[in-house]
Amino acid sequence: MTGKNRKITPIPARGMRDHLPEEVLPRMEVIDKLRSIFESYGFLPLETPAMERIEVLTGKYGDESEKLIFKVMKRGEELLRALEGAKDGIVIDRQTKTLEVSYQSLAQIFSQALPDLGLRYDLTVSLARVVAQYGGKIAQPFKRYQIAPVWRADRPQRGRFREFIQCDVDIVGSDSLLADAEIISLAVEVYRRLNMSAFEVLVNHRGLLKALNSACGNPADRYNDFCTAIDKLDKIGRDGVGEEMAERGLDTSNLKRFWKLAERSCYINEADDLDALLADMNGFIAAGAGGSESIEQLRELFALLRNLGAEENIIRFDPALARGLDYYTGPVFEVVGRDRSIGSLGGGGRYDELVGMFSNRSIPATGTSFGLDRIVEVLIDQNVLAPRRTTLNVEIIDLSGNDMSAAYCGRILKILRREGVSCDLGYGRGKKAGKQMKSADRRNIPFVIIVGEDEVDDALTGVDDQTFSARAGVTVRRLSDGEQRRTDLSATIRWIKESV
């Protein structure tokens, strides 16, 4: 460090964020609530390393996403050996400590030969690895949740970061639709218990989309393109989707019939409309492979959801729901705001081919992921959640700042803390009352206890804490409305507990 010219920027690394206490406190409230709901459904916590072997991560997400994995290079001697091992297009001279490499080989060597670790890109791949590693120990169906950061080397943007928290809940090893129903009703309960307003859950089936793709006149292998285009409906509208499909070389001649069906999307409690829609859907896809089976599954899933006590007008069958990820194989769902302006709050579905990838056999799985940051953002917007500047209930204002008052304050602190009332001694001991009170108020501390000569005169020496609580005169003020009481400590504690 040679002076101020060398000052290091205090801005966090690109796409990464600091979370100050006032922001962390409401986030932790949400996390606590999520955990208790997950556990009430019997999901168990799992923790896995932030870094995985690189070969665990690669080949799972598709070429585009694979570029977004943060890779960690081999280190020290191993790095040199790897460079020497990458014979093609590279010459290393240990004597002269020089390295010659063609520009073309460089990118390939750096991205393939040198990394041996990577930061996890999501939590599902780690789950699949754990299931393969501890297969015998883990009783299936395995219900696990994991709330943890994941990393993506994406270019940051509004609501998109390089490090963010995922809250994943999955059931591994059951192909029962009951598992899908349980995941969906869990999602509904989470948003309801978080007091999120104006949301709904859209449900569809990947098999149905496959059949719709065929019914629209496209070959089966264009089904991913079909889903990708449909998935953009909210953003670019029907005409946009049509153009998108044309660009991708898909048949758009039958699209009108599809929209006609899609706009009959209805809540699952609207039984007559729902039955009619499913029946007409079945007619439309008559030739589609496996489509009828998907429709039967949806029918059963909706019945199960009603059994699990689904509220009215929350869960909706939406034939135009696609979900971007191409690993889904069965029912899929997405939680959205009713006005659609806040985008997706979370979603999930069945993915029967993914978890088995380390086990060489297919293991059925279904699950959901909650976007913690987006949920917190929406809850703050809806005034359900507020930034919190303190965990303190009480600050003690010591006006005298002498040995006598210090002993008196100390005794109050000890008793309050033991009673579960968080409290602290103001650092402005001995300063003017106005200053100290202002300082407490600015940090949103709800109560102050004012200790001056009058109060200390009342202090009772040589008595136990219980006697002290019952007899010591305490001046306590509620800052929200200025109400001030002079009473004993026990009554003070009751008042504080009642109002916070």
Next chain:
RNA sequence: GUGAGUGUAGCUCAGUCGGUAGAGCACCAGGUUGUGGCCCUGGUGGUCGUGGGUUCAAGUCCCAUCACUCACCCCA
């Protein structure tokens, strides 16, 4: 990866035709002897992102670079 925009005090920003930097908020002190939020006064705080160029003179014009933001792609 592609395209656009913005960098001036801790924060939000102004700064005219190129003439050596300003406001509000925040912070500190006081107006106020044991009572906060409002108001008033004063104060601290800036290599104008960084480097180069043009000019008698650059926050201002030009070039480069870095960082951030937004949109696309993709996703949570």
